[in-house]
Amino acid sequence: MAGRIPPQFIDDLLTRVNIVDVVNHRVPLKKAGRDYQACCPFHDEKTPSFTVSAEKQFYHCFGCGAHGSAIGFLMEYDNLGFVEAVEDLAGMAGLEVPREAGVSQGPDLRPLYDLLEKSADFYRSRLREHPQAPQAVQYLKNRGLSGEIAAAFGIGYAPPGWDNLLKHFGTDEQAIGRLRETGLISEPDDKRYDRFRNRIIFPIRDQRGRNIGFGGRVLDDSTPKYLNSPETPLFHKGRELYGLYEAKQALRKIERLLVVEGYMDVVALAQFGIRNAVATLGTATTPEHLELVFRTCPEVVFCFDGDRAGRDAAWKALQTALPVMREGREARFLFLPDGEDPDTLIRKEGSEAFDLRLDQAQPLSNFLLEHLASQVRIDTIDGRARLAELARPLLEKLPPGIFRRMMYQQLEQTVGLQSGTLGNSANPPQAGKRPPASGGEYRKQRPKLISNAIALLLDMPVVAPVAKEVSDDWKNWDTPGIPLLHELLEIIYTHPTLNKATLLERWRDRDEYRHLAKIAARRFDFPGMDHEAEFRDVLNRLVDQYRKANALAPRNAPLSEMSEELSELRQRFPGKIEADDDNE
Template structure:
């Protein structure tokens, strides 16, 4: 099946977006648009708008943005192809014809879904019958109510090699083996996979049973037995309880990833419906992406024992290459030897809620782990810590976040092993350069700074950043790596970036006046003075009377935006071109994600700009 851009455009054109969204969201007419309280985050004042003419929705509060297909994938949680099929059916459009192999695969999957649904029904009936007395006793001891057991579809598989096979005989042994319900070894007769276990259905995002987890009743190994991978079940791409947690996560504004089924069930019973769990494997990139579709900073709450904390650290390392501005992880640390199930049963909901409020950011978890990895009493050990931190930051793909992590790790390292400050001694602007010292840059070219494009940077923002660095020279060290990469930029801005970096390399204990003095000796006095004029640039960090702490924070944010903008713009152009060529799900998803990133960058930059009355104070 090939979904061409023309077909997708026709599908969007035939789908009134307000009608689609209005099925689950109460919309109010607002001129040519509709508005509502955003379904993607909690708010009291409507900031979510739907525009039928342009075919998109947008939230000015959380930046949620998309078309009809994105609504189905993000809000309904459907896979891309399922979303297209459902919209096409409603619009009266015929899907492009499948090839024979794809049609056979779809028909086989339909039969597997039906077999799994009937198996789940069999297990539930046996839990509630005479055979399930011992399993019901296990649930009672763990505090799981009948209502919770029904909500999660819990069941029981008798300790028999053939009862399920007999009950589902109409499907045939071959399909039941393919579904993972039977085991067949060589040419021997197949037998039931799950025997003498409490049965926990695993469902896809549409709520269809695709696999099972079985917990042993009494003694026995393994304690938990999962279905094998099947045409329906890819455990590395599946999260337990995702179907129930999606809506709850959007309402709560958070999602909690825990280790096991029973943790999820216990948390849901305690009122935390936004909990999910991986399926007996370390958290995968695909599972992390699933979490990030729901919230920007998922909470990982693994067991408090050594194994649980190691699993949390593995997840941190796996997530690091994929974090982006605003997208990260946070970690909830449980008391040693406890899991979420233990905590809510013994200490109640409030105790767990209190731990969630103390979640540890990803950067803190990584820093603490590396500092605790070995004693730091020798120069070699300190150098090893510095190298490990640099390697961790280097794995981050997104340039602006990588720059921030590099600077943050460097700042923490310097603070941990702080040396007494050096006394500042001015250097001559000419004459031989001392070894390792500062070399005055060549005078800038005559071309005016205003309007010069340097290395794809936004010139206005680049000038503002330069002015901020001159105002707050201590911040240069935080961003030395990214600023150093701008030294090769063409034009006057590139020359001035080079000069500022070289000044800081010569002496880290500079103040703004000393920076201006040294720049003046190198021919940058006019340019630097122009940048610092009170009315030149509308940012707090370029003004002499701004609050110092806020100005430094705003400057750091401006540098992150400055570096990220050209990268995102280039990637967005490439994704748009790819979507025009093949109309693939991957290109569509990439384009939407990059569009959202671009809007977020623009919003972040707008938040840094002073209002007109603030600019005119002088």
């Protein structure tokens, strides 16, 4: 069984990666004193309130309250799960993610990855050695593919026959079960045979280069022309893009990705030096596809046929793209001449002419308004009003921000309205967002002592030794938060180099994480603040409250402290304290 990721690895990973680099790759940052600053990517604002601390390896927005570590940022910004975010960061740092033994986190998928890798080798060997391989080799040559490109994409051959792969790997029931689980065999009507037969085989790889499935193309005009692996524990067609791994291997930096329809389009473009093409896998573009694209580069160009079907498919892609079009992201649409696909067109025109077409691809904003304008009489008031009504629901799908405001402005210009007429509701207030907090409000909004102590310790772990200088009576207090504060101190004592980000991640899979993440938003790096004195004061007050709660308070307690306690009791027990005072 696959185990959980060891916390020590998370510590090491967050030490090796710099959150400034992680964020800056997605949101351009500017130096602002000790920290870095930008307009928040999670809510609309004109004045930057989003900060990234290199010292704490932590981000925080004073406007909406968003905050976290590099892992948390990837989870929020790239819409990733925890494990995916860790794997992405590990890839940046050149690390392999380990797993702890003995803690179940789901089925162990390694045997399935191993089988797919061996199957890919099997198909490649058939392309070299099978008696009928020459027809497959000739097909690839006729398509203009070199041996170098075929090798780069791991292209292979599934020869004719019902059980070539089955006989090679299906040696026992367990092996047959794995062939079934990876979709390599079909079993209709109590029959069992290879899924891929007499086809050119295209291995489908994930971002780490692991084989997760296959695509097969016939060598003649039989149908279906393309056949993919079915959905399996490893392969989900709505989340994967063919050719993305190969593009990352070929290009050091990818400025844009071209999304095409088929494997041969990707491979043919690569043969002509265009290595930034990817293909969806028998499905329309999904939000997950687009997040995958935008995690790689800021621009996507969708390539479609210029006929009615192609434009309908492009319109669906546009609607899918709208909710993910944050600042810094760009989507464009390239419509090919009738009867052409990328494979045939680049053979006719060459790579320079094709690159020029890419540069001239239609921006999403233009395509959206032109498509809607074609449905109305734009030369009439009624038609322009209708255009505005058609466009507004689509623009509402855009995330709040500059791009959304500019789209409203372009719509207003198109229909002849004054700027701001339609866009005055383009960026509604974000529900549940906290107003900016400032250092001057810190003492006015003093939180409860225990959460205050935890928040201060998270923000400034270096103050932990102060706890050894004061009484530890507070540890005996049976009240919520005390065990958490105690455990946090013990972790810092054992690992004194941990920062705010690594400390917070220690609780990621525990019940206390939500509460801890909430109070982690507080900051204590205000100018002139003595953090050690503040922590000492908090702990001393915690000790005093514990003693009072247990009737151990000193008789000579300061009058101001007794008044403060009396005020607190009156708030907790209204009408009771006054009555007792009158009876004395």
